Amino acid sequence: MAIKLEHVNYIYGADTELSVAALKDVCISIEDGQFIGLIGHTGSGKSTLVQHLNGLLKATDGAIYYNGKNIYDKDYNMKELRSKVGLVFQYPEHQLFEIDVFTDVCFGPKNLGLSREETEGRAREALELVGIGEEYYQQSPFDLSGGQKRRVAIAGVLAMKPDVLVLDEPTAGLDPKGRDEILGEISELREKTGMTIVLVSHSMEDVANYVNRIIVMNKGSVMYDDEPKKVFRHVKELEAVGLAAPSVTYIMHTLKEAGLAVETDATTLTEARDAILAACGCGKEK
Numbered sequence: 001m002a003i004k005l006e007h008v009n010y011i012y013g014a015d016t017e018l019s020v021a022a023l024k025d026v027c028i029s030i031e032d033g034q035f036i037g038l039i040g041h042t043g044s045g046k047s048t049l050v051q052h053l054n055g056l057l058k059a060t061d062g063a064i065y066y067n068g069k070n071i072y073d074k075d076y077n078m079k080e081l082r083s084k085v086g087l088v089f090q091y092p093e094h095q096l097f098e099i100d101v102f103t104d105v106c107f108g109p110k111n112l113g114l115s116r117e118e119t120e121g122r123a124r125e126a127l128e129l130v131g132i133g134e135e136y137y138q139q140s141p142f143d144l145s146g147g148q149k150r151r152v153a154i155a156g157v158l159a160m161k162p163d164v165l166v167l168d169e170p171t172a173g174l175d176p177k178g179r180d181e182i183l184g185e186i187s188e189l190r191e192k193t194g195m196t197i198v199l200v201s202h203s204m205e206d207v208a209n210y211v212n213r214i215i216v217m218n219k220g221s222v223m224y225d226d227e228p229k230k231v232f233r234h235v236k237e238l239e240a241v242g243l244a245a246p247s248v249t250y251i252m253h254t255l256k257e258a259g260l261a262v263e264t265d266a267t268t269l270t271e272a273r274d275a276i277l278a279a280c281g282c283g284k285e286k
């Protein structure tokens, strides 16, 4: 087991008049190799939660274990945790600052005190993983497109060789093409490396095609924690907290209400197509 949160509470400005209870009794376990979508309406506590995963925020109350060790023990190595749980913030491109792409991606491993050879090897590997070719290495990060900048920023975290990659709203501010590209690449990255990924998003649509577990946050608490199909069965409850199921879920429910004996559990277009063909007695398309 990689990360376990036990009864975690977090209050911003505790003991002040402006205190905000951002996390309330959060209990979750993140197992090795999982691909998790962390979903919630704005202000539901997603960013606060992910900053607990690598120790950037310390729980007001509760415990967090990384590989069985309590990260709040006084001799715990927080620096190592930060390199093992890589956090990619919202708009990570705002943190690019070096003169060229390659130097920027080298920054993290160099700071870990690794040799030049190891640092550069890791930077090359990370850039390859996010699909940034050598022709970009000497370019200023500021001359790249929005999607490319974001990939370079992700490479900077990957170069630390984390076991867990946490991406806070990686599609924020991208156009639909950029959004699909970055989600596709994150998914490919997971296939290539098998690493544990936590993908934070407002949108079920964004994550439905990729993740194998969804955690829904509402007002600082975990509302659902299950496989996508099961979460999307709660269409009305999700709507009540300002979220929507993916479009295919609505289409399947409409078809069922119209009298087609169709399974409504499809979460992707391919599953929806197969379910509709099965309901029509046509079997799977070859």
Ligand SMILES: Nc1ncnc2c1ncn2[C@@H]1O[C@H](COP(=O)(O)OP(=O)(O)OP(=O)(O)O)[C@@H](O)[C@H]1O
Pocket (backbone or CB within 6 Å): 012, 013, 020, 021, 022, 040, 041, 042, 043, 044, 045, 046, 047, 048, 049, 202
């Ligand atoms: N630095 C802060 N000081 C005080 N309150 C904060 C701070 N950061 C967040 N909050 C509050 O904590 C709660 C949870 O915020 P958080 O940013 O974790 O939610 P979120 O789900 O990530 O939202 P978004 O999708 O908008 O990023 C909200 O009520 C927010 O206003």
